[in-house]
Each structure stands twice: as C-alpha cells, then as structure tokens.
Amino acid sequence: MSYVASRLAVVKPSASMAASQAAKALAATGVDVIDLGLGEPDFPTPAHVIEAAHRAALAGDTLYTPAAGTVALRRAVADKFRRENGLDYTDAEIVVANGAKQIIFNALLATLDQGDQAILPAPYFVSYPEMVKLLGGVPVTPQCAAADGFRLTPAVLEAAITPRTKWLFLNMPGNPSGAVYSREQLQALGEVLARHPQVLVLSDEIYEHIIFDGREFVSFGQACPELRDRTLIVNGVAKAYAMTGWRVGYAAGPAPLIKAMTTVQSQSVTSVAAPMQAAALAALTGPQDGVAAFREAFQRRRDLVVRGIAGIEGLTLPPPEGAFYAYIGCAALIGRRTPGGEVLADDAAVSDYLLAQAHVSSVPGSAYGLSPFFRISTATSDEILTEAIARIGRAVAALEPAEELA
Numbered sequence: 001m002s003y004v005a006s007r008l009a010v011v012k013p014s015a016s017m018a019a020s021q022a023a024k025a026l027a028a029t030g031v032d033v034i035d036l037g038l039g040e041p042d043f044p045t046p047a048h049v050i051e052a053a054h055r056a057a058l059a060g061d062t063l064y065t066p067a068a069g070t071v072a073l074r075r076a077v078a079d080k081f082r083r084e085n086g087l088d089y090t091d092a093e094i095v096v097a098n099g100a101k102q103i104i105f106n107a108l109l110a111t112l113d114q115g116d117q118a119i120l121p122a123p124y125f126v127s128y129p130e131m132v133k134l135l136g137g138v139p140v141t142p143q144c145a146a147a148d149g150f151r152l153t154p155a156v157l158e159a160a161i162t163p164r165t166k167w168l169f170l171n172m173p174g175n176p177s178g179a180v181y182s183r184e185q186l187q188a189l190g191e192v193l194a195r196h197p198q199v200l201v202l203s204d205e206i207y208e209h210i211i212f213d214g215r216e217f218v219s220f221g222q223a224c225p226e227l228r229d230r231t232l233i234v235n236g237v238a239k240a241y242a243m244t245g246w247r248v249g250y251a252a253g254p255a256p257l258i259k260a261m262t263t264v265q266s267q268s269v270t271s272v273a274a275p276m277q278a279a280a281l282a283a284l285t286g287p288q289d290g291v292a293a294f295r296e297a298f299q300r301r302r303d304l305v306v307r308g309i310a311g312i313e314g315l316t317l318p319p320p321e322g323a324f325y326a327y328i329g330c331a332a333l334i335g336r337r338t339p340g341g342e343v344l345a346d347d348a349a350v351s352d353y354l355l356a357q358a359h360v361s362s363v364p365g366s367a368y369g370l371s372p373f374f375r376i377s378t379a380t381s382d383e384i385l386t387e388a389i390a391r392i393g394r395a396v397a398a399l400e401p402a403e404e405l406a
Helices: 006-010 015-027 047-058 071-085 100-111 127-134 154-160 183-193 225-230 255-266 274-285 289-310 347-358 382-397
Strands: 094-097 117-119 138-140 165-171 200-204 231-236 249-252 325-329 373-377
Touching: 006 127, 015 347, 047 274, 071 094, 071 249, 071 274, 094 100, 094 255, 100 127, 100 165, 100 200, 100 231, 100 249, 100 255, 127 138, 154 183, 165 183, 183 225, 200 225, 225 231, 249 255, 289 325, 289 382, 347 373, 347 382
Parallel strands: 117 138, 117 165, 165 200, 200 231
Antiparallel strands: 094 249, 231 249, 325 373
C-alpha cells in the first residue's frame, strides 16, 4: 500500500540538492570533494542583521504576525521598490513569505487550474517546472540558445503562448545562466504579452544586486508599467544579504493576487517567524555597503572561473552577466570515453564523471532544461574555485577522443 499522493509521481526532487547530497556521500567515505552543486553566498550574514533578530527575540517579538508580514517589513519592501526600482506599491500589494520559493509556490497554488500552462524559458531554475506540475499545471519550456545570451526572444515567446497559458516566468539575472535583460529586451517581450491579456508575468529578481560589468538592473515592472496589473515581482533577502537560511522572501503585485496568496499562506504556514522578519527589516533598512562588497567578490570569482574554463579544451563559458553560477558548455565532451572505458552519453554523465574523477560536484544542464551544459556555483572562495577548475581540467584532459563513426 502506498501512502504517497499520485500527484507526486510527476515531481522530481531538487537536482541541485541531489548533487550536493551525492557530494556529501562521497566526502563521507574520506574523499576530498569540492561541492559546487548548491548556490548560496559563502559570506556571513551582516552582524547588524543578526543583532536585529536577537533584539527582537529578547524583546518578546516571538508571536504570530499578520499572514502577509509585519506592517513595518511590508513598508520597508515598498520603500525598497520605490528607491531602487522606481515602483510604487501599497501595503495591500506586498506579501512576505518563507523565501522566494514559497512566494512562487503560493502564487501558483492561488492561480493554477488543472491543465493551465506556465512558460518557463530554458535554462530555468530547477524548481519551477516541479512546482508547476505539483499544482496541476503544465510546464512549457522553450529553449533559449547560448547564441541569444540564454534570453527569451519575442519570437520564441509568441510561439510558446497558447489559450491555456497562465504564466510567463522570467528570472534575471538568471539561474543557471546569469543572463540579464535590458530595458529594450523586456519591452519587446511586453509588446508580445500585450496581445495576450490572459498571461500573468512572474519576474523572479532574487539576484537583482548580483550583476556585473557595470550593467543596469531593470525590473520588469519598470520596463513594462502597462502590464502592472498582471505582473508579480518576486525578490528576497537571501542572495543579496547572505541570508539563505533565514528564509524571507517578498513579492509585489496586484492586490487581488496578493490577497489570494495571503489566504494560501494563512492556511499553510500562517506567517514568517517574527524574528526573521525583524532581520529582513534590518537588512533592507540598514547599511548597504555589504551588498556592494559581495557583488565585487562575485564578479572577481566570475572572472577567475571564465579565465580558467577558457583554458580547458572542450568546455565553453560565455561570461555570466550576473548571479553566481557558471553554466558551462560541454558538447565537445559528449561521446568521449573515460579512463574507465565509459562513454559520456550526455551532460548527466559528464557531471557524474567530474564527481567520480575530479571530485567536483556540479549539476547537469538537463536539470535546467537545456543541454549539454553543467552548472557550478561560484559562491565560494577564490582558492577553492582555482582548485576546482584545475581538477576539472585534469579530468577533461584524461578523456579519450570520441570514436569516429564507421
């Protein structure tokens, strides 16, 4: 007898978590493994943020809060959108949840009917299609080529929209590719969406502050204000403030959608823990110098990895424009043979080989809907990244050439 609901049959566990667990299992045998599967800043949470949570707990701020978040935090979020993105939202248009992932889950649970489609441009964040499927929706995953900077183009978007399309997801800077959209590129997508009023837009901007080479970050809401009444902007404190484990995300959108998401939250987790909200408030309203320091370090690490991969024959890496990942092309490795005699059939086999041979954990591109690539996190020290690239280089050099076709 199975106790598992049938809906789970179509849902896969997180590929990045699986890669990290495989790395931990190998490390438990005594092997020196470099785990680059999970993406989270390696910096400590700023001290003033930790102190704010501590003060809140000591002061007795440990009770339930409004389901949508404390008034103070929602107003700080509104101030952030006004200050950094030129967008105006009221308290009723903002909701706080346990991380950006829960924001997305709540939005889908509040809006998806069985068979509704969500367009998820590939490469996409691994959890997007699984959440859509879990809630009865159908992922539509048009591929965004490296030649287009891994960005969705208007023509590809137009071809993907059907009468059942409920959502378009955009993620910028993107995980895993690091792709960033310009104002003009977003406006071109907006022109397509204007012809399809049934399509909602979820703009996942969690990596907003991790953007490189002096680029300007443009929120979808800024670029396409005419679509405000069907745009949900998702963000949070996890990446910019090194707060992944604090679990505080937030979103701004049309009041009816936010109300529906708040209802979902009130009947599931009730609210975010009060001290965590106090920490997020301190992050948004306190000193911001750490954000710039983190970005500088991530760009330096990006440059280190790009230079290193350029020196490995058979691998490609267009410089990521933001976030802290490297989405490495490995098409030239497919068909090559390992020292053990196994043929690398796909990018999953490449990731398995790198873990076994180089003791470096990565996530195959198939998990993100676009192959053949593999993703590594660059959110670790220069020294660890240097060693990881050296190991990958030695492992690739050890491969035998692909056999010629007869």
